[in-house]
Amino acid sequence: MRRADARSNRDRVVAAAREAFAAAGLEVPMREVARRAGVGVATLYRHFPTRTELVATVLAERVADCGVQMRRALDDPDPWRALAGVVRVFAERQIHDRALNEALLGPGAVGAAFQEERREHAQALNVLVVRARAAGVLRGGVDADDVRAGLLAIASLRRLPAATSARVIGRVADLVLAGIRA
Amino acid sequence: MRRADARSNRDRVVAAAREAFAAAGLEVPMREVARRAGVGVATLYRHFPTRTELVATVLAERVADCGVQMRRALDDPDPWRALAGVVRVFAERQIHDRALNEALLGPGAVGAAFQEERREHAQALNVLVVRARAAGVLRGGVDADDVRAGLLAIASLRRLPAATSARVIGRVADLVLAGIRA
DNA sequence: ATGGAAACGGAGCAGGCGTTCCGCTGTGGG
DNA sequence: CCCACAGCGGAACGCCTGCTCCGTTTCCAT
Numbered sequence: 001m002r003r004a005d006a007r008s009n010r011d012r013v014v015a016a017a018r019e020a021f022a023a024a025g026l027e028v029p030m031r032e033v034a035r036r037a038g039v040g041v042a043t044l045y046r047h048f049p050t051r052t053e054l055v056a057t058v059l060a061e062r063v064a065d066c067g068v069q070m071r072r073a074l075d076d077p078d079p080w081r082a083l084a085g086v087v088r089v090f091a092e093r094q095i096h097d098r099a100l101n102e103a104l105l106g107p108g109a110v111g112a113a114f115q116e117e118r119r120e121h122a123q124a125l126n127v128l129v130v131r132a133r134a135a136g137v138l139r140g141g142v143d144a145d146d147v148r149a150g151l152l153a154i155a156s157l158r159r160l161p162a163a164t165s166a167r168v169i170g171r172v173a174d175l176v177l178a179g180i181r182a
Numbered sequence: 183m184r185r186a187d188a189r190s191n192r193d194r195v196v197a198a199a200r201e202a203f204a205a206a207g208l209e210v211p212m213r214e215v216a217r218r219a220g221v222g223v224a225t226l227y228r229h230f231p232t233r234t235e236l237v238a239t240v241l242a243e244r245v246a247d248c249g250v251q252m253r254r255a256l257d258d259p260d261p262w263r264a265l266a267g268v269v270r271v272f273a274e275r276q277i278h279d280r281a282l283n284e285a286l287l288g289p290g291a292v293g294a295a296f297q298e299e300r301r302e303h304a305q306a307l308n309v310l311v312v313r314a315r316a317a318g319v320l321r322g323g324v325d326a327d328d329v330r331a332g333l334l335a336i337a338s339l340r341r342l343p344a345a346t347s348a349r350v351i352g353r354v355a356d357l358v359l360a361g362i363r364a
Numbered sequence: 365a366t367g368g369a370a371a372c373g374g375a376g377c378a379g380g381c382g383t384t385c386c387g388c389t390g391t392g393g394g
Numbered sequence: 395c396c397c398a399c400a401g402c403g404g405a406a407c408g409c410c411t412g413c414t415c416c417g418t419t420t421c422c423a424t
Contacts, residue, residue, distance in 0.1 A: 004391080004392090005390085005391075005401075005402090006400080006401065006402095009401090009402090029380080029381065029382085030381085030382065031381085031382090039402080039403080040402065040403035040404055041382090041403080041404075042383095042384080042385085042386095042403060042404075043401075043402060043403075045382090045383065045384080046402085049383095051383090145353065146353050146357060149350045149357065150353075150357055152339060152350055153336070153350075153357075154335070156335065156341060157334060157335055157338050159341070160338070168331045168334055171328050171332075172331050174361075175328060175331065175358055175361035175362065176357055176361065177361075178361040178362075179358065179359075179360035180357065180360075185370095185421095186421075186422090187370095187372090187420080188370075188371060188372095191372085211411065212411085213411085216373095221372080221373080222372065223374075223412090223413080223414095224373060224374075224413095224415085227412090227413065227414080228371075231413095232413085233413085
């Protein structure tokens with residue numbers, strides 16, 4: 001089995017897809033990913049039999065990254081800083097990675113692959129909110145679903161024209177934080 | 183000139199497009215709009231030479247509606263109620279009309295046709311914010327761009343699956359209001 | 365009633381997408 | 395070193411889109 005070149009091609013495809021998805025969203029044509037990777041479409045399809053699988057592979061990395069951030073937040077002894085940090089990091093990522101957004105907002109197929117991770121994140125967020133509430137830093141009546149809604153709002157903004165989205169995302173993140181704080 | 187049937191067909195096309203766009207977004211195929219209107223595609227194209235023109239025609243109605251709401255808010259003597267009302271009405275509309283969202287967020291071509299109305303709305307919003315700030319009901323540092331960012335966030339949420347978007351939009355609207363209030 | 369133009373419908377065109385097929389290339393075990 | 399075959403590139407297929415062409419229908423002035 002001649003793995004050397006095949007494996008290197010696979011890596012190049014994943015790298016090209018990662019960049020393309022981050023920059024232009026998940027709807028980049030397969031031809032374009034292949035072109036960026038410097039391979040033919042057939043090569044791409046040999047490693048990823050369907051578009052969905054390529055997308056899932058690239059997103060898996062990103063989702064894993066988010067898990068790391070979450071665990072870091074859980075280690076923070078300051079409840080407000082932990083929660084605010086999650087919101088800010090999330091916003092920051094949305095600014096730089098368009099794919100992440102569509103993983104959350106995309107209809108069924110794409111997001112479905114990460115149900116487990118998603119539940120894990122939700123669990124962690126619940127913990128952060130409970131701690132923050134116990135510390136009295138949250139406005140009355142605010143619950144984890146409010147924070148989730150805020151995060152979704154931030155994520156959705158990624159679809160704005162790139163020129164303005166960064167600033168708007170920053171403002172909304174501040175708005176959300178002001179809206180949940182006591 | 184045989185206007186009777188032509189005119190009635192035009193009306194049916196606009197009505198069909200309005201419904202289809204509100205329900206399924208601006209990306210509904212022309213064939214589908216024609217089918218819903220009970221006419222052939224050629225008829226549709228005779229009245230609207232290009233897809234963009236059909237979209238613009240339908241959105242013009244919606245944008246005009248928003249202008250009415252804005253003027254109503256300007257007449258409200260209570261500055262907070264006026265501003266909060268705008269946010270709430272806007273959120274309510276996003277829930278029921280998917281097209282409105284894409285008019286705001288869609289890239290260039292679509293939104294460009296309404297620059298004038300948009301500026302008018304922006305102007306009105308500025309007035310509302312200035313009044314609210316003068317009345318001391320806004321948190322320090324909040325400006326019109328923050329409110330605009332909040333509205334954009336609400337609008338962006340329309341792309342979530344229909345099942346959850348209504349509730350999430352409601353929560354975010356509350357979050358935004360909490361975030362700007364003193 | 366009747367002619368002719370305005371208006372119609374649906375087949376057809378060009379272009380873009382995801383995916384597949386197939387003849388060639390170049391790698392690495394013997 | 396050499397040649398079998400894993401692996402390759404790009405042309406091709408089927409489907410969907412916006413849009414156009416043209417033979418046929420239908421209204422309305424006469």
